Amino acid sequence: MGARDQLNLDFGDKFNLLCDKEKWEIISQHLIAQDPDSSRDLWLSQLKPVALGIDRFIFTVSARFAKEWIEKHYLSLLEETASKFTGHQVKIEIHVVPPQKGERKRTQKKRKPPFGLSLNENYTFENFVVGQSNRLAYAAAKDVSERPGRKTYNPLFIHGGVGLGKTHLIQAVGNALLESSEVEVVYVPAEYFTFEYVEAIKNGKMSEFREKYRNIDVWLVDDIQFIADKERTTEEFFHTFNTLYETGKQIIICSDRPPEELTPLHPRILSRLKHGPIMGISPPDLELRLAILQKKAEQENFNISPEILLYIAREIKTNIRDLEGALAKLMAWTSINNTQLTLPLAEELLVDYIGRKQTNLTIDDVLKAVCRHFNISQRLIRGKRKDKKVAQPRQICMYLCRELTSAPITEIARALGRTHPAVISGYNKIKEELQRDKELAKLVQEITSKLLPSRE
Ligand code: ADP
Ligand code: MG
Numbered sequence: 001m002g003a004r005d006q007l008n009l010d011f012g013d014k015f016n017l018l019c020d021k022e023k024w025e026i027i028s029q030h031l032i033a034q035d036p037d038s039s040r041d042l043w044l045s046q047l048k049p050v051a052l053g054i055d056r057f058i059f060t061v062s063a064r065f066a067k068e069w070i071e072k073h074y075l076s077l078l079e080e081t082a083s084k085f086t087g088h089q090v091k092i093e094i095h096v097v098p099p100q101k102g103e104r105k106r107t108q109k110k111r112k113p114p115f116g117l118s119l120n121e122n123y124t125f126e127n128f129v130v131g132q133s134n135r136l137a138y139a140a141a142k143d144v145s146e147r148p149g150r151k152t153y154n155p156l157f158i159h160g161g162v163g164l165g166k167t168h169l170i171q172a173v174g175n176a177l178l179e180s181s182e183v184e185v186v187y188v189p190a191e192y193f194t195f196e197y198v199e200a201i202k203n204g205k206m207s208e209f210r211e212k213y214r215n216i217d218v219w220l221v222d223d224i225q226f227i228a229d230k231e232r233t234t235e236e237f238f239h240t241f242n243t244l245y246e247t248g249k250q251i252i253i254c255s256d257r258p259p260e261e262l263t264p265l266h267p268r269i270l271s272r273l274k275h276g277p278i279m280g281i282s283p284p285d286l287e288l289r290l291a292i293l294q295k296k297a298e299q300e301n302f303n304i305s306p307e308i309l310l311y312i313a314r315e316i317k318t319n320i321r322d323l324e325g326a327l328a329k330l331m332a333w334t335s336i337n338n339t340q341l342t343l344p345l346a347e348e349l350l351v352d353y354i355g356r357k358q359t360n361l362t363i364d365d366v367l368k369a370v371c372r373h374f375n376i377s378q379r380l381i382r383g384k385r386k387d388k389k390v391a392q393p394r395q396i397c398m399y400l401c402r403e404l405t406s407a408p409i410t411e412i413a414r415a416l417g418r419t420h421p422a423v424i425s426g427y428n429k430i431k432e433e434l435q436r437d438k439e440l441a442k443l444v445q446e447i448t449s450k451l452l453p454s455r456e
Contacts, residue, residue: 031074036163036322047060063117113186119174145176159259162321164281191226197236304327308343316353398426
């Protein structure tokens with residue numbers, strides 16, 4: 001249990017021999033895999049590794065906001081994780097290197113968004129593998145990138161689960177437009193919009209805030225679900241949305257769920273979001289998973305047997321980010337060990353990706369087992385009671401759902417009638433208590449062995 005959360009020390013001392021890019025890939029993938037439903041990937045992707053030594057990691061970012069956000073939310077986690085990998089106490093430094101004005105004219109370098117977060121230059125249409133599950137969303141995004149602002153595709157709303165390519169697609173539109181046109185493109189995750197908005201109020205800079213949004217041509221808003229329950233930010237979002245929409249500017253919005261599930265969104269805003277097409281991306285089928293792995297291996301010049309690629313594609317079903325993480329791990333391992341990778345070796349290296357997914361357990365299986373064990377009803381678990389008799393079994397459900405099923409946190413939260421943060425906090429509580437409370441550990445073990453009889 002918990003293999004995914006244990007630090008991956010397969011690299012041993014050799015971790016420090018990896019190049020900066022490989023080190024950063026391993027550490028960031030590890031952090032993202034620990035909490036795949038959060039927006040860690042977005043923020044971590046803003047960090048450009050400049051020098052990752054044994055005890056000092058230096059990064060740059062392009063915006064002050066990004067530096068502040070990352071330092072506030074991720075600094076200690078980053079330092080702690082990096083220290084475990086390098087085996088030394090690591091200090092992290094983040095420096096702001098803003099995009100240089102006029103750079104393009106002198107050096108013909110790529111244009112960058114005037115504000116907001118920078119785009120990942122690998123997120124292009126060429127690097128996006130198209131299959132059954134993402135074809136429509138891809139076609140719509142491609143169309144918008146060729147002719148932004150047309151009524152038929154405005155706003156474009158793309159939704160789908162974690163790690164299915166929404167951010168890749170929305171940024172591909174941005175990258176294509178920055179390259180082929182003169183339009184001003186701005187990419188902002190909703191979380192970032194909130195942060196900027198609150199700062200603007202605090203510093204009395206609302207009119208500057210509004211003015212700057214008024215001057216953009218294409219607005220890419222990622223992870224809109226983050227503001228659905230924040231009334232004042234949603235109001236301001238609506239204001240910006242209307243200003244841009246009414247002047248024929250293009251808006252693309254990504255969300256982890258369809259618009260009508262963005263409760264408690266105001267109906268007025270909901271109806272605005274539904275003005276344009278709503279495109280869903282569903283989990284990739286085996287064919288697409290394999291094609292993505294092949295493409296990534298090819299791009300990285302990684303010589304890996306088709307048998308191993310097929311194994312990964314078969315086992316990792318729900319999430320493209322995990323496919324990439326698994327491949328990155330094998331790649332880094334091979335590059336420092338100079339050994340031909342075999343299937344059994346790959347299986348062993350990938351237990352933290354595939355281990356817990358070998359079961360087909362569902363949230364419902366876990367709920368039933370926990371209720372049976374405590375002799376309480378599922379209704380109680382889903383209900384409001386907070387006393388220990390109900391709260392603890394509920395937290396055990398959260399813990400076991402995360403450990404034993406491949407369900408995303410949003411789904412666990414929905415099944416238990418709880419919020420996303422409540423599930424994370426319940427999960428963490430049990431995880432911590434398991435370290436000290438032997439009775440609890442025994443109990444959780446018993447339920448687990450009933451759910452996974454063949455493993456015991
Ligand atoms: P989301 O925003 O939906 O959570 P991302 O866009 O961040 O997902 O995608 C996760 C990772 O998977 C990214 O590294 C992205 O490049 C990759 N990815 C997703 N879909 C595809 C695809 N169709 N082809 C190639 N890579 C993909
Ligand atoms: Mg995303």
